[in-house]
Amino acid sequence: MAKGGRPGLSVPELIVRKRDGAKLTDDEIHGIVRGFMNGSVTDYQMSAFAMAVYFQQMDFDETVALTLAMRDSGKVLDLGVIDAPKVDKHSTGGVGDKVSICLAPIVAACGVTVPMMSGRGLGHTGGTLDKLEAIPGFRVDLSVREFRAQLRRVGCALIGQTADLAPADKRLYALRDVTGTVESIPLITSSILSKKLAEGIDALVLDVKVGRGAFMKTEADARALARSLVRVGNLAGKRVSALLTDMNSPIGYTIGNALETTEALEILHGEGPEDLRQLSFELAAEMLRAAGVERSKARARRRAESAVEDGSALEKMREIVSAQGGDPAVVDAPDRLALARHRTTIRAAQDGYVTKLDALELGYASMGLGAGRSRSEDAVDWGAGIRLHVQRGDRVRKGDALATLYASRRALVGPGADRTASAIRIGRRRPSRQDRIIATIRS
Numbered sequence: 001m002a003k004g005g006r007p008g009l010s011v012p013e014l015i016v017r018k019r020d021g022a023k024l025t026d027d028e029i030h031g032i033v034r035g036f037m038n039g040s041v042t043d044y045q046m047s048a049f050a051m052a053v054y055f056q057q058m059d060f061d062e063t064v065a066l067t068l069a070m071r072d073s074g075k076v077l078d079l080g081v082i083d084a085p086k087v088d089k090h091s092t093g094g095v096g097d098k099v100s101i102c103l104a105p106i107v108a109a110c111g112v113t114v115p116m117m118s119g120r121g122l123g124h125t126g127g128t129l130d131k132l133e134a135i136p137g138f139r140v141d142l143s144v145r146e147f148r149a150q151l152r153r154v155g156c157a158l159i160g161q162t163a164d165l166a167p168a169d170k171r172l173y174a175l176r177d178v179t180g181t182v183e184s185i186p187l188i189t190s191s192i193l194s195k196k197l198a199e200g201i202d203a204l205v206l207d208v209k210v211g212r213g214a215f216m217k218t219e220a221d222a223r224a225l226a227r228s229l230v231r232v233g234n235l236a237g238k239r240v241s242a243l244l245t246d247m248n249s250p251i252g253y254t255i256g257n258a259l260e261t262t263e264a265l266e267i268l269h270g271e272g273p274e275d276l277r278q279l280s281f282e283l284a285a286e287m288l289r290a291a292g293v294e295r296s297k298a299r300a301r302r303r304a305e306s307a308v309e310d311g312s313a314l315e316k317m318r319e320i321v322s323a324q325g326g327d328p329a330v331v332d333a334p335d336r337l338a339l340a341r342h343r344t345t346i347r348a349a350q351d352g353y354v355t356k357l358d359a360l361e362l363g364y365a366s367m368g369l370g371a372g373r374s375r376s377e378d379a380v381d382w383g384a385g386i387r388l389h390v391q392r393g394d395r396v397r398k399g400d401a402l403a404t405l406y407a408s409r410r411a412l413v414g415p416g417a418d419r420t421a422s423a424i425r426i427g428r429r430r431p432s433r434q435d436r437i438i439a440t441i442r443s
């Protein structure tokens with residue numbers, strides 16, 4: 001890895017070097033991030049640097065340096081007092097992605113500590129924190145002390161990013177968001193990994209989504225991102241692997257906070273939709289393998305399934321919900337969660353097969369019903385969203401229910417119904433099957 005570098009280069013010179021395609025040294029990259037945090041590198045210089053990276057890329061060495069510099073811009077948790085392996089999962093974001101809510105207790109019930117830090121919904125994508133807050137009383141804002149104590153006691157905690165972990169990423173992401181520099185593989189890689197490495201984990205499993213409702217629209221781009229995350233994570237000293245998964249249609253049958261939490265809890269009862277089960281158990285198996293609890297993926301998957309069959313995953317979820325101030329009765333009766341009162345059902349206009357459930361459009365339709373936010377400061381309506389009655393490939397007859405919409409304001413229902421109806425396509429021919437899991441990428 002390139003250390004040192006030419007002494008004394010000014011920030012404008014470093015920006016020019018990157019703009020012209022040079023490889024920066026570790027010291028130069030650490031210096032830029034340090035300067036960004038202490039104010040000697042201005043926001044406009046950092047934005048110009050991000051744009052230079054966007055066009056010229058960074059190699060793996062540079063991306064590792066940027067990742068570690070951003071990780072070290074704040075606190076790095078030391079979870080060394082916990083003997084169990086510590087493994088987290090990160091999804092690049094999608095529509096109907098409620099996997100974390102059932103995955104975390106399944107993996108924790110198998111003896112792995114799961115320090116899970118999640119995000120909030122923005123635009124067409126939902127966020128685990130909003131979904132969890134649909135459980136009355138559930139707190140996601142634990143302090144670092146509470147987080148660590150719960151991990152020791154319960155083996156799992158589901159919380160939001162605390163302000164003192166990787167603050168450089170938070171500031172840089174805010175600049176990237178408004179300067180056209182989000183879609184850069186080295187910048188996305190360092191952004192995701194800096195936060196995760198600050199959590200004090202031993203291993204990380206990534207769910208890199210591809211398709212209409214994902215950040216990465218093509219399989220080639222998603223593979224490139226997954227490879228970068230795995231390689232950089234490994235070079236930073238962690239066991240990191242990734243699943244590449246399909247995000248052309250929503251996961252399961254629900255989009256919206258309470259609806260999705262209910263569906264995720266159903267998985268812990270041994271019920272729930274097949275695609276959600278498949279994704280949850282595959283990710284659980286990969287996490288157990290990464291933790292070193294099982295060597296073979298098949299055995300790891302069996303172990304995860306047993307945790308649901310013997311009720312230990314459900315019991316773990318009761319413990320997590322109680323520890324975080326939520327009503328544990330919801331875990332046993334998931335359909336208790338309140339749904340918005342204005343409802344309408346969309347029906348098939350013709351006989352045929354469901355050939356398309358456009359995840360992007362359905363995500364925006366759900367957001368428009370109040371379930372999501374267009375700006376990060378907006379509030380969400382936990383009871384709003386969409387319950388699909390079909391999945392891609394299902395046969396329907398004219399008049400069959402395709403989706404039910406939920407909103408707290410009557411005025412939102414009409415536009416939501418139009419958008420939902422245009423996102424669902426019925427054709428004469430059954431479409432080819434699309435598995436959720438496309439590939440597993442390891443070092």
Ligand code: URA
Pocket residue numbers: 092173182187188189191192
């Ligand atoms: N998610 C992140 O955390 N960072 C990015 O840059 C993109 C997605």
